[in-house]
Amino acid sequence: MGVTKESVVEIVEAIGGSENIAAATHCVTRLRFALKDESKVDQERLNDIDLVKGSFSTNGQFQVVIGQGTVDKVYNQMVDITGIGTASKQDVKDESAKNLNPMQRAVKTLADIFIPILPAIVTAGLLLGINNLLTNSGIFFENQSLVEVYPQWKDLASIINLIANTAFTFLPALIGWSAVKRFGGSPILGIVLGLILVHPDLLSAYSYAEAKTKGTIETWNIFGVHIDKVGYQGQVLPVLFASYLLAKIEVFLRKRIPDSIQLLLVAPIALLITGFLAFIVIGPLTFSLGNVITDAIVKVFEVAPVLGGLIYGGMYAPLVITGMHHTFLAVDLQLIASIKGTFLWPMLALSNIAQGSAALAMMFVARDEKLKGLAGSSAVSAYLGVTEPAIFGVNLRFKYPFISAIIGSAIGGVILAINNVKASSIGVGGIPGFFSIFPTQWPTFFLGMAVVLIVPFGLTYIFAKIKRS
Known part of the structure; x- marks a missing residue:
């Protein structure tokens, strides 16, 4: 069905009129609204409109499913009809956040961090699944894997595994990029922070338990303070907390250091302070916290x-x-x-x-x-x-x-x-x-x-x- 002025007017009226819209934008398939009062929405009337394929409220946003290729036309007509003015997705997010309680804001923050990196993680997971098909025994042949029966497939499986594992190996870099960006800092510094936490010179987090048992963990000695040279591969909490600190330090410095010397001072100071605190305080504490959370969840499902x-x-x-x-x-x-x-x-x-x-x-x-x-x-x-x-x-x-x-x-x-x-x-x-x-x-x-x-x-x-x- 074509987009008509009448149908767009119906949508606007069903969500409470133009006076109920604080901000509006759209994605590939949906109109996204920050409404002043969601109780004014006539859900039944809205869903009866031919253009509308569904509607729902989430994280303070009211979203109307229109469909790919049509939603932008509806949005443009709605802007002309209501005179609300175009808004960015961030504008709508900021406006929506005003209606959230602290718990909802915390959940929304995590969503804002992890949703942008989902494509990389899901793609990696799918490729790892393909690698499992090629390398696990007993799927196609009894007690043998496909690459064992057909060795010419071995290198192909190895390349697939390398591509798939990259997102998980450098997960802190992905989270660092998204988290620092979400907290108002420079995304590139978030990537660097994440890479610092998985640097090859550090003991891999996957080998930490064995090394601790054997007493073979190397340390730095900084003026008598011994710091474990341990990385945080695959870990979530250390880079999340470190990213928050990095972004806040960067913002603090940018407000106080002249523009002419910001390039020389802001990033080095922010990364040095965050790096030291990440290895001395943030990393060890959040690593332990992560293990406690994991142990608790595992225990529930065991018992x-x-x-x-x-x-x-x-x-x-x-x-x-x-x-x-x-x-x-x-x-x-x-x-x-x-x-x-x-x-x-x-x-x-x-x-x-x-x-x-x-x-x-x-x-x-x-x-x-x-x-x-x-x-x-x-x-x-x-x-x-x-x-x-x-x-x-x-x-x-x-x-x-x-x-x-x-x-x-x-x-x-x-x-x-x-x-x-x-x-x-x-x-x-x-x-x-x-x-x-x-x-x-x-x-x-x-x-x-x-x-x-x-x-x-x-x-x-x-x-x-x-x-x-």
Whole structure:
């Protein structure tokens, strides 16, 4: 359907009128609003507009799903009609943040840091999955890997593994870039800080436990103060805290040092201070804190795997609604660094599939053609790891599909938890997610996948028939 002035006016009126818009921008598929009062939104009227494929509120932003290739036209017409003026994504983020409580702001900060680096991490996870197919025994041949049977594939697997591992090997550099940028500093200094923390001269964090047991950890002696020469490969907390400090020091210095000598003084002073404090205080404390968090989570799933799987498997989708799911990316990365795998991420993959299955069922039971189309496209999107269209555009609107998906996801989570199914990396959080699972655990993961394909679809279909009878 073409974009008409009348349809754009309808959208504006449904969200409370132009006077309710504090700022507005758009991404590839969605209009993004910072609204003065979200209670003025007429959700039912909004979703009935032909141009609208769904709407939801997250992190203080109200977002309206329009679709690729159309959203920019709608946005331009809306700017002309309302006279609100164009705004950047950062403008909308800043305006939206005014409506958040401290907890929401903390979650939003983590999301702002990790979302920009997700493509690199997901790509690395997918490539590691391909490498697992080539190098793990028992997948294609009994007690042998593909590269053992066909040695000519060995170097290809080696290159794939190198490309895949780079994002995880230099993870602190990726986080440093994104975090320092988020905290107001120079992104390039964040990259340098991250690289400092994984410098080849340092003992790898992966070898720390063994070296500590043997007493072979090298140290620096700075005027009688002994500092362990330890790196922080794969770690999240050390670089997060160090990035915050670096950005604040840089901002402080730039306000006080003349422009003519900033290049000579700001970066060296900021990096030196942050580097020393990172190795002396920040690194050791946050490394220990990360291990405590990891041990606590592992302990819960060791003592009560059924409860852990039921809660995380069932609650992941509700976490998506609040935006808090982004905080668990840091936990997943910490688990991968500490215990060589994460048992949380596989449940995420099943939760996404469950939401897709519920949306798919709605495609079959819906009578409205627009809803059928939205449900079908949303299901495909969820199966490929993006659940927002399915959750906000379909499942939450009718409630019982969302509940059906949660039930299926919770059952799948229990199956994975009691069998300690782990992912070696973070990958595509849907049906392709099996590439990230350790191949020896594929049968159990596929069992969980069958549950989240069948149970949400079946329950949604049954509930729909009952509601109509």
